[in-house]
Amino acid sequence: MAHIGQSGYSPYPVAVYEGILTPPPGKALIFNEIVDEDIAMREAAKAMLTRQNPTIFPGPQVLYAWNEEAKEKAKLVRKMAEVLGAKIIPMYDYRPKYPKINPSVEINPNHPNLTIWHNKIKACIFVGVHCHYANVALKIIRAETDCFTIAMCSMAGHEDAMITLRDQHAEDMERFIKIAEEVKRELKQY
């Protein structure tokens, strides 16, 4: 890793400087491997179903009723949490409220590690978080915790997450829920 220049400004390792880039359209990323979306969705579901205290972190883009898609996505986030048996901790705004943050009821992009440590979260999904804040939060989580991060991004994805799903809209979230249900059934057989 470089010690001067842009990456040197970051106190945390930066995935892009380790050669990890966001996946091309139609594909997904698992660690540093570009794979089909369905494969990544299965692995994401498996991580959420098998790791401790799985949690979904919905951001402002799904928490607030901006438009019809946001309303639809909110319903799907709720359903996703039911299928995965996951807790929901919202990221309702990005104000750096330190030291007033209550990590049991909110996650803040400026110190997301506090929420993950406090709740002992080992797998999480970021959904509806604006990209620039997701990038900051995912870097901190990647460097500071053992949490398996999954980014469901409606844009180009996030290389700092363990699994990156890009261009995710309501229909993709529905597909993910179906895959999660399948994985859940399969896991019950063992």
Next chain:
Amino acid sequence: MSYNIYEINEDLKEFIPKEIVDLQERATWGNPKRGVMDLPYSKELVEEHSLCAGCPESAALRYILASLPNPEDTIIVNSTGCTSLVFPHIALHTVHSLFGNQNAVASGIKRVLEIRFPDKVKDVVVLAGDGATVDIGLDCTLQSFFRQERITTICFDNEVYANTGGQESGLTVKGYVFKMAPKGKQFDKVPMWQLAIDSGCHYVARLTVSSPKRVEQVIKKAIYVAREVGPTYVHLYTPCILEIGLNSDDGLEEMRNRDKERFAFFEYMTPHAEEVINKVKEECLL
């Protein structure tokens, strides 16, 4: 901007803390008649603050935020100082500028907003301390007045650099001694309100924050005039009770005492500004 941004999706509402739900249900968005009288009943835009107990600046911020006629479309630009400790807690768009740059940053924001949202009223309000406004940022402050930028500048004057231990500022009174200014100030206090008038501000006021209703009137006038005419300037006395050796409950008394002398209420407006203010009064918005 759409009011929908405050509307929480029903499906996820149970996971949102009450203070955020209250911002949707009990805040006074979309009501230009909002004011300090709403404070006991409605959700405030600053829930808590990290200033000292009894700090008059916290009262000033509370009254100002309650008085903004258009909070959902107001951008606050602030600078380094005690005030900057509060801005992370405010439920509004705020931009933290470099120390002293606040009026330059606000000018840019205002101009871009006029291009980006030509059909919308967007207010840009600068909130900064005396160091940022009158010492380090005097150049940017006055230049924005000369350029007739349509922004409101509010200076919190505590007459000292309180945040950094008590160095004298341009607004310290002559002869005053502080922890880091043991010889006492050698020069007179800068008459910033007069400089603002001479530099082309269309509405200028000087007051303490001992009277919430008066603060509301002044802030609303300053914002309406800035919207229609040009730069406006409000000079508020918000003493640092710690630096002048007072207790937490002495702030109000200190301001009331200064109301009678160097911070006696003073208001200036140009004929054009007066016209705007009269029009707003006719619309019962003041």
